[in-house]
Amino acid sequence: MPPIGADRPRPIVISGPSGAGKSTLLKRLLDQYPDRFGFSVSHTTRAPRTGEEHGKHYHYTDKEAFMKLVDEGGFIEHAQFGSNLYGTSVKAVKDVADVGRVCILDIEMEGVKQVKKTDLNARFLFLQPPSVEILEQRLRGRESDTEEAIQQRLAQARNELEFAKTPGVHDQIIVNDDLEKAWTEFREFCVPGQAP
Numbered sequence: 061m062p063p064i065g066a067d068r069p070r071p072i073v074i075s076g077p078s079g080a081g082k083s084t085l086l087k088r089l090l091d092q093y094p095d096r097f098g099f100s101v102s103h104t105t106r107a108p109r110t111g112e113e114h115g116k117h118y119h120y121t122d123k124e125a126f127m128k129l130v131d132e133g134g135f136i137e138h139a140q141f142g143s144n145l146y147g148t149s150v151k152a153v154k155d156v157a158d159v160g161r162v163c164i165l166d167i168e169m170e171g172v173k174q175v176k177k178t179d180l181n182a183r184f185l186f187l188q189p190p191s192v193e194i195l196e197q198r199l200r201g202r203e204s205d206t207e208e209a210i211q212q213r214l215a216q217a218r219n220e221l222e223f224a225k226t227p228g229v230h231d232q233i234i235v236n237d238d239l240e241k242a243w244t245e246f247r248e249f250c251v252p253g254q255a256p
């Protein structure tokens with residue numbers, strides 16, 4: 061198989077603090093270009109629920125096999141929720157490129173560092189809020205988080221913003237001040253050459 065980028069579309073890694081507007085812009089992108097992008101299928105150790113399909117909703121696995129893949133460096137991100145493990149494997153991202161779609165990874169800073177260690181040849185986009193104060197207003201405006209969660213997100217946001225200053229980490233940084241302006245830049249990054 062040739063490397064990603066030769067004839068398979070390069071994945072796009074989108075990161076940025078919680079509340080920066082990733083979901084807002086991604087929803088718009090997927091609505092406008094439904095066939096162009098794809099998402100990787102995650103691994104999980106939880107049992108499939110009725111109607112869920114192996115390889116479609118998740119790759120269902122057991123703890124032992126999951127941990128073996130962790131040891132082999134097969135995961136970009138993995139985490140435990142409750143008693144179950146979840147993760148995004150490098151292979152799952154390659155599977156999306158193999159069917160000719162641009163895999164979108166909406167991940168946080170640690171995941172970005174992991175992707176950089178792989179041969180995924182990804183492009184990196186950072187979505188930046190205009191300021192931490194405005195980020196706080198938006199998180200509050202969303203009315204979906206407790207005060208504690210907001211404080212945690214803001215603390216993590218400061219870390220992410222600091223990391224994003226590292227030269228060469230991101231191919232592009234978009235400041236989400238005016239949504240329409242951010243959308244134009246976002247679309248140009250994800251679907252180059254579409255601007256009127």
Ligand SMILES: Nc1ncnc2c1ncn2[C@@H]1O[C@H](COP(=O)(O)OP(=O)(O)OP(=O)(O)O)[C@@H](O)[C@H]1O
Pocket residue numbers: 076077078079080081082083084085198199201202236237238239240242
């Ligand atoms: N340019 C903008 N101006 C004003 N409000 C915005 C702008 N962009 C996004 N918002 C609002 O900010 C809030 C946070 O946006 P969104 O939920 O898309 O963030 P996110 O980065 O996906 O966060 P998370 O990582 O927690 O999912 C939403 O209520 C959204 O409507």
